[in-house]
Amino acid sequence: MCAAQFPNGFLWGSATAAYQVEGSPLADGAGPSIWHRFVHTPGLVRDGDTGDVACDHYRRWKEDVAIMRRLGLQAYRFSVSWSRILPAGTGHVNYAGLDFYDRLVDALLENGIEPLVTLYHWDLPAALDDRGGWLNPEISKWFADYAEVMFRKLDGRVKKWATLNEPWVVTDGGYLHGALAPGHRNRFEAPIASHNLLRAHGAAVQAYRATGRHEIGLVVNIEPKYRASDDPADVAATARAEAYMNRQYLDPVFFGHYPKEMVEIFGEAWPDWPSEDFALIQQPIDFLGVNYYTRSVTRFDANAWPLKACAVRQKQATYTETGWEVFAPGLTETLLWVKRCYGNIPLYVTENGSAFFDPPTAAKGRVEDPLRVDYLREHLGAVRDAIAQGVDVRGYMAWSLLDNLEWSLGYSKRFGIVHVNFATQQRTPKDSAHFYAKVIASNGAVL
Numbered sequence: 001m002c003a004a005q006f007p008n009g010f011l012w013g014s015a016t017a018a019y020q021v022e023g024s025p026l027a028d029g030a031g032p033s034i035w036h037r038f039v040h041t042p043g044l045v046r047d048g049d050t051g052d053v054a055c056d057h058y059r060r061w062k063e064d065v066a067i068m069r070r071l072g073l074q075a076y077r078f079s080v081s082w083s084r085i086l087p088a089g090t091g092h093v094n095y096a097g098l099d100f101y102d103r104l105v106d107a108l109l110e111n112g113i114e115p116l117v118t119l120y121h122w123d124l125p126a127a128l129d130d131r132g133g134w135l136n137p138e139i140s141k142w143f144a145d146y147a148e149v150m151f152r153k154l155d156g157r158v159k160k161w162a163t164l165n166e167p168w169v170v171t172d173g174g175y176l177h178g179a180l181a182p183g184h185r186n187r188f189e190a191p192i193a194s195h196n197l198l199r200a201h202g203a204a205v206q207a208y209r210a211t212g213r214h215e216i217g218l219v220v221n222i223e224p225k226y227r228a229s230d231d232p233a234d235v236a237a238t239a240r241a242e243a244y245m246n247r248q249y250l251d252p253v254f255f256g257h258y259p260k261e262m263v264e265i266f267g268e269a270w271p272d273w274p275s276e277d278f279a280l281i282q283q284p285i286d287f288l289g290v291n292y293y294t295r296s297v298t299r300f301d302a303n304a305w306p307l308k309a310c311a312v313r314q315k316q317a318t319y320t321e322t323g324w325e326v327f328a329p330g331l332t333e334t335l336l337w338v339k340r341c342y343g344n345i346p347l348y349v350t351e352n353g354s355a356f357f358d359p360p361t362a363a364k365g366r367v368e369d370p371l372r373v374d375y376l377r378e379h380l381g382a383v384r385d386a387i388a389q390g391v392d393v394r395g396y397m398a399w400s401l402l403d404n405l406e407w408s409l410g411y412s413k414r415f416g417i418v419h420v421n422f423a424t425q426q427r428t429p430k431d432s433a434h435f436y437a438k439v440i441a442s443n444g445a446v447l
């Protein structure tokens with residue numbers, strides 16, 4: 001394999017998530033999710049934006065699969081809305097909801113596109129939140145039962161499953177800082193939600209081993225932490241930040257224990273966990289999905305709760321519309337770090353992308369997004385560099401296929417390689433999509 005090439009069979013795709021693109025949240029018997037509730041609570045989402053329509057993907061999925069085909073995508077990572085399948089979260093199965101994903105998977109396969117399915121991308125059934133949600137230890141069984149419904153329906157046609165998308169964000173956003181659904185701000189709840197997410201992950205993997213025949217993994221966001229100085233306070237702050245964001249989920253899954261820094265971070269709010277839980281959490285997985293966006297140069301900050309650490313803005317760097325430093329070497333470092341710390345488990349970059357303001361283009365039918373093209377080119381080069389250094393990276397999913405609902409930021413941030421006019425629902429592949437199509441067609445040789 002020459003340096004400029006990716007391995008034969010490298011999987012090139014893009015990614016979305018149910019609540020961000022589908023719309024029709026209550027159609028055909030679906031139950032509300034915590035995001036449906038959250039967006040309809042005044043003041044929580046920028047400009048009062050909701051996922052009621054989003055990209056209307058629930059109705060326009062055929063058109064979107066055709067776009068993927070035209071771009072030459074080999075894979076499509078999407079998530080299933082739990083409350084479409086089980087409107088109350090448990091019990092009655094809504095077959096119309098199952099049928100939507102059944103048809104989507106068949107259409108993908110008919111177009112030579114491999115489906116990668118995420119079972120949970122933040123949209124918990126509201127009915128389960130009413131029963132405690134991620135704070136109720138029973139949720140590991142609720143989640144495993146839901147997962148089993150999906151395995152029995154789709155396994156075989158779907159050969160790569162992920163249990164959770166980014167448990168760190170679910171906990172930090174939904175239970176500690178409250179910026180995301182269900183909007184709790186409680187340092188005693190956060191560790192419990194986090195632990196139950198991991199228990200649910202383990203229970204779903206166990207269920208897969210009993211019913212599935214292919215691969216299952218976990219998707220985590222990793223943001224490499226670079227110390228701002230060699231000052232011992234900055235070094236310790238960086239270690240806490242790395243433990244909290246990057247190792248809090250990987251250490252239990254791969255080693256059966258939490259990083260020692262967790263007790264220091266949460267203090268009295270960090271429980272003594274039952275040792276039997278770690279046998280459940282530590283179910284072997286077939287691959288790890290890594291979502292990478294940026295790095296954080298980290299320093300001590302006595303006022304930053306609960307980490308006592310914060311990021312230091314870099315003077316010469318480019319920043320995206322979400323305030324994230326563009327730092328492609330961090331992706332190479334992250335992939336090498338995972339291999340060094342946890343072994344050479346097969347990896348997929350399950351999300352990588354950037355939000356930049358896309359200026360209106362004079363030429364009709366064209367959207368120029370040079371900064372996103374640069375971001376994509378640099379980060380694909382970073383993946384290639386990690387592969388050249390022996391990391392078993394098997395695929396890359398660009399975030400995102402479509403401009404979509406960026407959670408509490410509404411539609412104000414556009415990550416898509418395909419532009420969406422939300423007034424007309426017209427899709428227009430951006431220059432970044434045309435660039436990515438060339439990368440895929442050459443298996444990375446054009447980079």
Ligand SMILES: OC[C@@H]1[C@@H](O)[C@H](O)[C@@H](O)c2[nH]c(CCc3ccccc3)c[n+]21
Nearest residue numbers: 017165166169221291293351399406415
């Ligand atoms: O923010 C862009 C995307 C979201 O649209 C995806 O749904 C989500 O999986 C995702 N994760 C990350 C990195 C972790 C993160 C999320 C939110 C805020 C800060 C960091 C970025 N993104």
